Amino acid sequence: MDSSTTLTRIKLLLKMNEFLDIVLNRVSEELQTKPLSADITELLKLLSKPHVKSLLSVHDTVAQKSYDPELPPLPDNIDDDEDSVKIIRLVKNKEPLGATIKKDEKTGAITIARIMKGGAADRSGLIHVGDELKEVNGIPVEGKKPEDIIQILSQSEGAITFKVVPGPETEGLSNEHKMYVKVLFDYDPEEDKAIPCKEAGMAFKKGDVLRVMSQEDATWWQAKIEGGANPRAGLIPSKHFQERRFALRQQTSNTQPQKVSRKPSGLRRSFRLSKRGKKTNKSMYECKKSEQYDTADVPTYEEVAPYCRAHGAKHRLVVLVGPTGVGLNELKRKLLISDPQHFSVTIPHTSRVKRNQESDGVEYHFISKHLFEADIHNNKFIEYGEYKGSYYGTSLDSIRSVIAKNKVCLLDVQPHSLKHLRTAEFKPYVVFVKPPSIERLRETRKNAQMISWKGDKDSSKPLTDEDFQEMISAAQLMENQSSHLFDLVIVNDELASAFSELRQALRKVETETHWVPVSWTHS
Structure with a gap:
């Protein structure tokens, strides 16, 4: 018989449910009757190794299904009149049992308060909420505190025996x-x-x-x-x-003395880009909506559902939020330049008089002050303000106009406006752009200029440490009050890397599944 036939026999023997000594004896006997070739000598040597013996032993054990732990015998001191008592044995490893207990202050009874879904107790299906606990591993629980029983359970491993009185059955919870x-x-x-x-x-x-x-x-x-x-x-x-x-x-916090800020309402500088990507107009206006956090909106949980934009569906609105000077306009500009057929911005409305070089619907939508005030009354503006006696604002219709052209609308707003945009219609993806440390701001913004207005003229001045600190403080306030509304946070340490991060995230918004408020998926 050649060595290949011998190896085939060995494989067949290993598949049989026989004990290790029988397998080794038969194999060794057969091999020893053959000429001791190099292959047979090597095989005998392998079979004598502890690792192979252990492997065969495990095989026999599994084949006999003898891997269940040995449970202790049932207690023999159960009274005959205890018909309603259940004896439950659970095999517990290092994971928690997955149940909590409580003590009835009137009766002193220890009962199961809740069963944790997916835990050991839940998987067993033997313990239920309301069951009264009598003993744990033969130890009576009468007179003990819940903490004492939890200590017993936490120190127990292997088989745990419970003696319980079943509680009232509950239906329909599943x-x-x-x-x-x-x-x-x-x-x-x-x-x-x-x-x-x-x-x-x-x-x-x-x-x-x-x-x-x-x-x-x-x-x-x-x-x-x-x-x-x-x-x-x-x-x-x-x-x-x-x-x-x-x-x-x-x-409680409202009863404590509050520091009152004497600084006037924050002014927001807004630059709108023309289709040619150049700065055409600049305006600074005071926002009429309060920037203080609406304490009625308590950030706890928001019910969500998975959402993926279907092919051909309208694009989600992209909203950028951040303090003045952090680089929102630079990021918008780079997005527009990168793909002007895909990205676009809104055209703001104003009540001021159109200048000679301007065209209606290009730089601004020019409307009368009376009509602007009527639109304010009818809640047609997401943000608006007044500067030098004229109104400026971003309308909801201007956002719809961009989205209707199958483009991604890029918008930057104050954080308080986000809750008005978070609708099934716009499905906004909110990006918070925050500044780096003040040391990095000194390095990266040393040549930056801030535009200031004096009368009818405007001038520029270098950014100072005070400007940097104000930017950081404003970002911290925004993050503290509105971070639960942000989908992405980008630190604009270096513009190119921040833009790359933003561009990659926006690609995923259009192609991958994201969690969104459940109400957005019902429209």
Whole structure:
């Protein structure tokens, strides 16, 4: 018999459900009756190695399905009249059990408060909310605090035996609506004194998308991070509970003395680019809408759904937000130059008199002051202001006009205007452009000039450290108050790299799936 026939027999023997000693004995006996060729000698040597023996041992164990842990025997001290008592055994590894308990202050009973979706208890299907806990691993829980029982469970591994009295059955919970939410604040259960069980809590960061698995508890939802590796849900504060806590904190902070700013309302400089890409007009006007954060909009959770722009569908509005001098206009200009057939900007409205070299609908839409005021009254402007007795503003219709031409409309606005643009019609993608450190501003903006107005004349002056600090402070205020509305944050340290980052992100907006408010997908 040649060595190939021998190897075939070995393969067949390995596939049989026989113990290691039988396999080795038969193989060794057969090989030893043959002339000790180099191949057979090498094979005998391999079979004697500990690694091969271990591999064959594992094979036999799996083949016999004998890998279940050995459970302890059922307790023999169960009273005959305890018909309603359940004895439950769960095999627990290092993961949490996935259940929380509470103590009834009146009766002292320890009951299951909640079952975490996807946890060990939930996967077993044996423990339910409302079950009364009597013993854990033979240890009575009567008179113990929930913390003592949690300590027992956390230190237990392998098989855990529970003695419980079934609670009232609940029906219909499995059909509960599942939803996805984008979180608008950071959360760490270790820092939350109100959470019933820190070990069951789930930390998350602003911008994460969560799948809410259960809203059975009005105060504490169960959720898991979408796309995360952990299949077990964790506790998070419910929307109502978090809003209530935020309101209480606001009330407390409002009772503290506030620093009053004596500086007049911020003035916004707006440059509009002509189709030739040159600066044609500049205007500085005072925005009539308050820049203070609307405390009625509490940033907690926003229900979202996946959205991908269909081929041929209207483009999403692209909104740039940032402090004066950070480079919004430079980024818009580079986008326009890069693809003028794809990107465009709005044409503003004004009530001032048209100059000789100007054309209606090119530099501005020129309308009367009476008509401008009527449009203000009818909420036709997303932003407007007054400068030297004339109105200037950006209308909603001017945005629609660009989008109707199958172009991407580029718009920069003050943060307070974002909530008016966040509609299913525009589906805005909001980019916050923030400045780098003051040291980098000194390096990169040393030749920059700021335009100032004095009477009917305008002049320019170099940017100072005071201008840089004001830019940084304004950016911090915007980020603190409105960051929950931003889809992307870009630090404009160097214009070319900032533009490259922005351009790449806008390509993804047009081709990839993004999470957007669920109301935007119902239109």
